[in-house]
Amino acid sequence: MAKKLSTPVKLMILIVLTILFYTLWIYGLEKAYTKFLLGGTNTALSIIKTDTHIELEKENETYQFRVRTKIDGRKASFPQKIGSLLQPTVIILAWQLFLFFVLGKRDALRSLGINLGIFYLAQILLLVFLSGFYVSEVQKFIYLMLMDSFYVIAIVLVIKDSILYPVFRKA
16 A cells, blocks of 8 residues: 655655665675675575685776686686676665555565565576586576666566556556
8 A cells, every 4th residue: 555645755755765775885785785695696506516606806996706616627717797787786775665665564575575586586596697607608698698687677676566556656
């Protein structure tokens, strides 16, 4: 059930939350979330491959992933820029917090669990495919296909919620 706030007030709340999350993102939230994402990815990789893991490293004032694995029995290591994998998380986080302002707690929590779960698992899946980038053409293809799609995934999740809940429309 949507709370009774005017559309301009809702838009202002969403804009302020987005700016807030982007500022937090720049000042450390990105690094914290990246470590959380790498924890989930390395846990998944430890089940699938015992000799592969991904690390976060800083090079030239920017962070990147470093995949450490074995290819054809030899140790291999390759970097991958983070790119547009993580920034769409700001959209999801701002939207989810916004839903607590305009929906009931139950609906907002349900959306939070579904959206963050989908987004987090999709990011883990992408990093798992990254670990096989030089081993499998299929994994390379899927990785390249998914790499720049997280903005689209974030927007689709926002649109899904906008359809399910009357956030900016009358019920």
